Amino acid sequence: MEEPAAFERLVYKNASNFHYMKICLVLENGSRNIEAAQFKQLIVSGLRQLYGEVGAAFPFDLLKFDPGTLTGILRVYNSGLVKLWSALTLIGSYQNELCAVRVTQVSPFLLALSGNSRELELDQASPTGEKLLLT
Amino acid sequence: MSPELEKCSRSLLVCEKSNFTKEKSRYDIHVSKHYFNYKVSIVIPECASLPASIAGVINSFNSYYRVRDLPIYKLLEEEFLEKVVKKGQFYALSYNTRIDEDNTIAFLPSGQLILSVDKDTYEQLGLEGKPSQYKHRKVLRYVVTIDLTDKLMSPGAKRYQRLITSLKEWVPIKCDLMISSKMTAAEEDGGVLQNLLSQYSFEEHRPTLHTHTLKEMPCPSLHSTDRHGDEKSCDPHHFLEWLGAVSMDISSDNEASSFLSTYVCPDPQSLMSHGLLCTVTGFLIPEDIYSLLLELRRYFDEPKFTSWLSMTVHGFVDSPVSWGTTEHGFLKSGENFYNFVCFRNQDYWLHMATGSHDGCPP
Secondary structure, eight states: OOOOOOOEEEEEESOOSEEEEEEEEEETTOOOOOOHHHHHHHHHHHHHHHHHHHHTOOOEEEEEEETTTTEEEEEEEGGGHHHHHHHHHHOOEETTEEEEEEEEEEESOGGGGGOOGGGOOOSTTOSSOHHHHHO | OOGGGGOOOOOEEEEEEEETTOTTOOHHHHHHHBOOEEEEEEEEETOOSOOHHHHHHHHTSOOEEEEEEEEGGGGGSHHHIIIIITTSOEEEEESSOOTTTSOEEEEOTTSEEEEEEEHHHHHHHOOOOEEOSSOBSBOOEEEEEEETTSGGGSTTSHHHHHHHHIIIIIOOOEEEEEEEEHHHHTTOSTTHHHHHHHTSOEEEEOOEEEEEEEEEEEEEOOOTTOTTOSSSSOOHHHHHHHHHHHHTTOOOBOOTTOSSOOOBOOSSEEEEEEEEEEEEEEEEOHHHHHHHHHHHHHGGGSOOSOSEEEEEEEEOTTOSBSBTTOBBOOTTTOOEEEEEEEETTSEEEEEEEEOSSBOOOO
């Protein structure tokens, strides 16, 4: 058996290199088939439009994309966060169709994106179904 | 672009390393002071299905209630106050209220009531509070903290009367609440909570359990003595990133040249033939989480293939407090979570993280 570890405490401030964003694409005429690569291309072209060829040349990752809900998770270096966020805000059309990008969550911890309490939906389980009546 | 724009708002990650068997380790306090928990997720490498003992603990988690349009002063009436709130282990948090927009209310098990309200409500309430720490030029949010166990707050006292008048007549705040009480589960409150709930529309909810088996994926190697990630382990940020990737089913077998993503599992790594990801969501109380942690520690009583397992607990992003009575805000995402990595020899690592509008974890 190894020796028990000695107590140690460390505080990291702003030590994460990345920020993570959960975003969702909303199309004017409802959803349609978009692949992950097309989605990333849309963001890249949005960046290029706003910041030009050189200004937009920074790496970011599309960690995950769900074609069903058009929701994606991005990873970007801290230094590129403001640029990426602003470009996302200004994306207004996809293949001549009006669209918008909604930013649901932004965090320096990817783990935080997996536990968003704003997603807690207690109404679905409601036995009275009041929510349905309201809508 | 201005270099100022390349900076990000502050975030904190506190890492502790110790051993469960040491008397001085404070892990139990960190768990019990994180009052409002939304989700627990467990990752156990080289484990195919949820062990019965752990499933048993999860099944015994307390139920919680969601009650609609409850006037807050009802929870401050004498009988309720004496038999439920002051007895401890009473947790309540307003549901579907956003800490950066709405009035948010919380009852802490220590017998404190916290009202995080906007400026208008604060001025109408006429109760003594403090401006929120996280203000921007103008103060638009105030936090009122009332210690209900204080003698001056006992029913009949002047300050108590003032509190009731302000919440009953001046600003009759009503909201949906999530309530959990250990006393009610043990029926030690004489049915007072049930009586109150029955006057309003309410539902009882059970925490929701999901299990998922992970297959053939890379997994970071961890060594309890090397928490900084110098040689034998990966560093805490990379480990937490990997946990996030596992929780959200993000693939980590990318190549450096991939167009979509360059995310890879951190080094040193090994191949995990299978693993277990188990999540529980709801309005979870610290007592339940503590009993789960105790059970997870017992997992290593019998020989196992893995040398570590992990438990992550996410707090409510819209709670007015994170740990203890430390004020909590939202800004970009309101994250407040902690993570235990338990090792075979009862060593543990504890990671506690908060975002910009939050104090330093304890």
